[in-house]
Amino acid sequence: MANKRIDQPTGTETVGHEWDGIEELDTPMPRWWLWTFYLTIAWAIAYVIAYPAWPLINKGTEGMLGWTSRGQLAQEMSAADAARSGLREQLAVTDIEKLPGQPDLMQQAVAGGAAAFKIHCAQCHGAGGGGLPGGFPNLADDEWLWGGDLKAIEYTLVHGIRQHDDPATRQSAMPGYDGVFDQNQLNAVVDHVLSLSGKGPANPAGAEIFTTNCSVCHGPAGQGDRTQGAPTLSNAIWLYGSSREQISQQILRPRMGVMPRWADKLDAPTIKMLAAYVHSLGGGEETPVMEAVTDAAAPAAGPVTE
Amino acid sequence: MVNAPEPSLYAASRTVHNKRIDGPFRRFKWLVMLVTLGIYYVTPWLRWDRGPYAPDQAVLVDLANRRFYMFGIEIWPHEFYFVAGLLIMAGVGLFLVTSAVGRAWCGYACPQTVWTDLFQHIDRFVDGDRNARVRLDNAPWGPAKIARRLFKWSIYLVISLLTGGAWILYFADAPTLLRDFVTFEAAPVAYATVAVLTATTFVLGGFMREQVCIYMCPWPRIQTAMLDEKSLIVTYKDWRGEPRGSVKKAEKNPGQIGDCIDCMQCVQVCPTGWDIRNGPDIACITCGLCIDACDKVMADIGRPRGLIDYATQEDCEAEAAGHAPRPVWKTLLRPRTLVYTGIWAGIGFALLFALGARTHTDLTVSADRNPPYMLMGDGSVRNSYTLRLRNMESRPRDMEIALNGLPAAVMWTDTISREQAAARHTVNVPADAIRTVRAYVIVPSGATGGDFAFTLTSLDEQRESDTVETSFSTPGEP
Numbered sequence: 086m087a088n089k090r091i092d093q094p095t096g097t098e099t100v101g102h103e104w105d106g107i108e109e110l111d112t113p114m115p116r117w118w119l120w121t122f123y124l125t126i127a128w129a130i131a132y133v134i135a136y137p138a139w140p141l142i143n144k145g146t147e148g149m150l151g152w153t154s155r156g157q158l159a160q161e162m163s164a165a166d167a168a169r170s171g172l173r174e175q176l177a178v179t180d181i182e183k184l185p186g187q188p189d190l191m192q193q194a195v196a197g198g199a200a201a202f203k204i205h206c207a208q209c210h211g212a213g214g215g216g217l218p219g220g221f222p223n224l225a226d227d228e229w230l231w232g233g234d235l236k237a238i239e240y241t242l243v244h245g246i247r248q249h250d251d252p253a254t255r256q257s258a259m260p261g262y263d264g265v266f267d268q269n270q271l272n273a274v275v276d277h278v279l280s281l282s283g284k285g286p287a288n289p290a291g292a293e294i295f296t297t298n299c300s301v302c303h304g305p306a307g308q309g310d311r312t313q314g315a316p317t318l319s320n321a322i323w324l325y326g327s328s329r330e331q332i333s334q335q336i337l338r339p340r341m342g343v344m345p346r347w348a349d350k351l352d353a354p355t356i357k358m359l360a361a362y363v364h365s366l367g368g369g370e371e372t373p374v375m376e377a378v379t380d381a382a383a384p385a386a387g388p389v390t391e
Numbered sequence: 392m393v394n395a396p397e398p399s400l401y402a403a404s405r406t407v408h409n410k411r412i413d414g415p416f417r418r419f420k421w422l423v424m425l426v427t428l429g430i431y432y433v434t435p436w437l438r439w440d441r442g443p444y445a446p447d448q449a450v451l452v453d454l455a456n457r458r459f460y461m462f463g464i465e466i467w468p469h470e471f472y473f474v475a476g477l478l479i480m481a482g483v484g485l486f487l488v489t490s491a492v493g494r495a496w497c498g499y500a501c502p503q504t505v506w507t508d509l510f511q512h513i514d515r516f517v518d519g520d521r522n523a524r525v526r527l528d529n530a531p532w533g534p535a536k537i538a539r540r541l542f543k544w545s546i547y548l549v550i551s552l553l554t555g556g557a558w559i560l561y562f563a564d565a566p567t568l569l570r571d572f573v574t575f576e577a578a579p580v581a582y583a584t585v586a587v588l589t590a591t592t593f594v595l596g597g598f599m600r601e602q603v604c605i606y607m608c609p610w611p612r613i614q615t616a617m618l619d620e621k622s623l624i625v626t627y628k629d630w631r632g633e634p635r636g637s638v639k640k641a642e643k644n645p646g647q648i649g650d651c652i653d654c655m656q657c658v659q660v661c662p663t664g665w666d667i668r669n670g671p672d673i674a675c676i677t678c679g680l681c682i683d684a685c686d687k688v689m690a691d692i693g694r695p696r697g698l699i700d701y702a703t704q705e706d707c708e709a710e711a712a713g714h715a716p717r718p719v720w721k722t723l724l725r726p727r728t729l730v731y732t733g734i735w736a737g738i739g740f741a742l743l744f745a746l747g748a749r750t751h752t753d754l755t756v757s758a759d760r761n762p763p764y765m766l767m768g769d770g771s772v773r774n775s776y777t778l779r780l781r782n783m784e785s786r787p788r789d790m791e792i793a794l795n796g797l798p799a800a801v802m803w804t805d806t807i808s809r810e811q812a813a814a815r816h817t818v819n820v821p822a823d824a825i826r827t828v829r830a831y832v833i834v835p836s837g838a839t840g841g842d843f844a845f846t847l848t849s850l851d852e853q854r855e856s857d858t859v860e861t862s863f864s865t866p867g868e869p
Contacts, residue, residue: 094669113402115606117599215762225775228768282770320768321836367765367775367831 172197176354181235182372184361191361198362201355205347206363214366220324220342225366228322230314231255233370237311239360245346246314254346257314259339262298266336270294275332281307281319284327406528407601407664409511410521410656414683423499424508432553435560439463444822445785452562458823464746465823467783469753476742480735487731489617491723493624493701497610498678503603506554506596507662510547517543521659547597548589554596555588601663604676611673620704621722625677627657627668627699630711638692650698656688657681657699667699677701752790753781754847754857763864770836772865778828780847782820789850791817794832797843797863805829817850832863840865 092099092110102109132138136148147153172193184191203212209221216223222230231241241255248254266274270290277291296305302315309317316324324342325335347356363369437449439462446453451460459466459474466473488495497504517539518524530536559581560568571577572585595603604611618624632651641648651668658666660681665674667681679701686696706716759775767773782788793815794800801812805828812833820826834840840863848856 115402115404115602117404117602118606211762213759213761215765223762223765225762226765226767226773317768321766321770322768367773 169197173352173354176357179357181239181357181360184235184357194358194361195365197355198358198360198365201351201359202362205351206359209344214363218326220340222324222342223322224363225368226322227368227370228317228320229311229368229370230257230309230316230324232311233364233368234372235360235364235369236372238363238369239356241344242351242356242359243346243348246342246344248343248346251346255314255344257302257341259302259315259335259341261336261338263337266294271333271336274299274336275329278307278318278332279327279329282321404602405664407662408514408521408524408528408659409662409664409680410659410684411515412656412660412680412683412687414680414686416679416683420499420508420678420680424505427500427502427505428509432557435557435565441785442822444787446564448564450561451564454562456823465783465785467781470749473742473746476738480738480742483731483735483738486617487728487735489614490619490622490731491728493618493622494611494614494675494677497604497614497676501610501676503595503608504662504676504678506550506592507600507603509550510596510600511662513543513546513550517546544597547593551589551592551596552585554592555585558588559584601674604663605674615673619727621725621727623701623703623719623722624671625667625675625679625682625699626671626702626704626707627651628697628702628707628710629668630707632668632698650689650694652688652692654688656684660684750855750857751783751853752788752847752849752855752857753779753783754792754845754859755779755781756845756859756861758861758864764840764866766866767833771833772836772838772840772863773831773833774840774863776830776832776845776861778830778845780818780820780826780828782822782824782826782849785822787819787822789817789819791815791846791848791850792828792830793846793848795844795846795858797832797834797840799838800832800834800843800863802830802832804831834863834865838865839867 090099091097092108095110097110097112099108100111133146134148135150136152137145138148139146172190175190176194179187179190184194202210202214206214210216210224211221214224216225222228227233229237231237231246244251244254246255247257262271273288273291274294275291276285276288277295279285280287280291295303295307299307302313303309303318304315307318309315309319323331325331325340347359351359434450435448438447439449439460440447441460445465446460448460449462451458453460457468485496514524518527527536527539556569556572559572563581568577568581572581599607629649632649634647634649635651635653636644636648637652641652657668658664658681660683661667662678662680663674663676665672667675682699682701685699689696689698702710702716703722706722710716755778757777759777763774765773765775778792780790780792782790794802801814802816803809803812804816804818807816809831818826818828830845842860842862844858844860846856846858848854
């Protein structure tokens with residue numbers, strides 16, 4: 086640079102910059118500083134050789150160490166799986182109705198079930214198990230079509246609902262009354278069904294039709310029958326809606342839901358975890374002991390997980 | 392470019408062999424060193440009884456459990472604003488100190504200064520004072536020099552190890568950790584921390600010393616912007632000292648020669664090797680040792696002290712012009728320092744107030760939004776809530792959770808069965824913990840929902856309480 090000069094008081098060369106009469110001295114750096122700088126360069130070169138660094142046209146350089154972020158993820162995933170294997174083994178050998186007696190195992194099962202529920206179940210039953218209109222039952226209330234104790238929930242998960250290739254599946258059928266009831270009969274029976282849950286005045290004609298046609302499955306008082314999967318008609322919960330049109334529709338051309346048999350897709354410990362989670366949502370019932378027969382008409386009042 | 396020397400990319404470091412000196416500033420430096428090192432090494436060993444549920448160490452940063460204990464004060468992660476406040480106070484405090492008394496922090500209290508000072512005393516203890524050390528440094532390597540150096544470095548290492556070792560004691564129960572540490576049962580992170588701190592203390596305190604201040608520390612660069620003409624800094628009074636000359640020369644030419652006799656004592660005692668007579672520089676940490684040295688020389692040759700002294704630029708100008716300098720209290724008490732003091736104290740009082748006003752309980756409520764409500768078979772409606780009950784005392788406490796403003800509602804929880812549903816429940820919260828409770832609130836068929844509150848009350852003599860508003864959703868009002 087043209088105006089390079091030596092600063093008299095310090096004997097240091099200036100870099101040639103000047104602001105308002107203040108000149109910048111070209112003070113040399115300490116030796117260790119310089120060597121640290123060289124070291125970082127050497128380190129960077131070593132790093133580029135050891136790890137993936139340069140993007141090329143199809144793929145990047147791979148690095149001497151063979152490290153990849155995907156590989157690291159796979160390693161961490163398998164480590165996590167290995168850490169969970171103890172829980173799975175323990176669940177595999179534990180009968181589901183024994184779970185409440187082991188609070189630690191139950192807690193872990195519920196946590197695992199919550200994760201599995203979001204992957205496999207939330208699409209139909211909602212992320213919080215609240216169900217969806219149109220036949221996807223609410224899993225967090227106290228109404229159960231097939232029973233709400235741990236064992237019943239596990240059975241439903243294993244065998245599914247209306248799975249033709251599983252003889253043990255949950256199977257119920259509501260006959261369609263299209264062409265059987267005339268409009269008056271239909272109105273009368275809808276009146277009666279509504280009156281069962283206190284939503285309208287009694288209709289003696291409808292009651293008679295109900296007794297003849299419906300009470301076999303739904304019970305004389307509409308209390309439902311869990312052994313057949315017949316819904317309770319005398320409470321506030323309506324799977325397919327509570328308006329006259331929706332009830333009429335369901336009597337004439339009933340819709341019936343299906344659920345996959347999860348034994349095909351999930352292993353036994355996962356199914357147990359899912360059952361434990363669904364049971365914990367707020368409507369879980371105690372597994373009946375010998376003499377206690379679940380009465381579908383009685384309000385289910387199971388304490389939740391202890 | 393003809394006469395310019397070939398520019399070099401690096402400057403070799405010069406070892407600073409500073410000379411022993413005694414004087415008021417040196418004695419003050421000793422005192423600060425004693426107090427700061429004492430605080431550092433002794434604090435982890437102080438005990439403070441907090442009962443059976445909390446650690447008994449007076450000052451403990453419990454990272455694993457995310458608690459910070461400081462004597463009677465316990466800080467939780469959500470109270471980190473206390474730490475933030477203290478950091479701001481430290482920042483403003485540095486502004487205050489710097490604007491009032493210059494780089495006093497650098498000169499006396501900075502850890503780098505304290506440990507450098509300590510290591511320089513070790514140099515003096517092992518190798519003798521300045522002249523002996525210079526001689527030894529220039530001497531060729533031989534058995535005697537090697538033995539001496541190894542001895543000195545091993546003392547460095549022991550001090551470094553003690554420094555690094557003391558640091559980890561702040562993060563776990565000190566006696567237990569020390570026992571585990573020496574029996575090789577402590578966590579690897581403890582050894583790694585000690586190793587790193589030992590290495591940095593050894594290198595920074597033993598070898599780099601003033602280079603840390605001059606090249607690595609950002610503080611001197613910031614400080615130049617905070618000093619003004621009213622800040623006390625170490626100053627060489629050139630109008631009095633120049634031109635330099637010996638005592639004899641001064642006798643021969645009365646009135647022609649300044650007070651400085653160019654004895655170099657001020658440079659020789661300087662821990663960073665700076666010549667204060669060249670003016671202020673980031674190398675000057677304003678420790679005042681040159682003042683001690685110069686005053687001693689002035690006393691010996693019978694001239695007044697204070698050729699080098701703490702002075703403000705204004706003082707210097709006044710003194711050079713023959714006026715009396717301003718009194719020190721005027722230098723310290725001026726609008727700028729008062730404003731800094733006000734800000735600093737304001738933050739301090741706010742923190743103290745927050746400390747006194749905080750409760751040791753806390754409730755947070757989150758309502759389930761998916762699904763927002765649950766219609767039960769009998770027409771009643773249930774909502775679910777996740778409650779977090781925080782007990783910040785180091786003993787378990789019973790707390791009552793109650794529903795407020797939701798008539799006819801009852802609740803049960805994940806540990807209280809539905810048969811025992813009621814509008815209020817007592818929950819035991821473990822010492823120093825957050826208990827998560829899932830609350831199922833149910834209103835009978837036909838009842839309305841809307842806004843209501845959970846109230847948490849501690850069932851002890853303190854009766855601390857916390858109310859959190861939330862709402863109850865029903866099918867009519869999603």
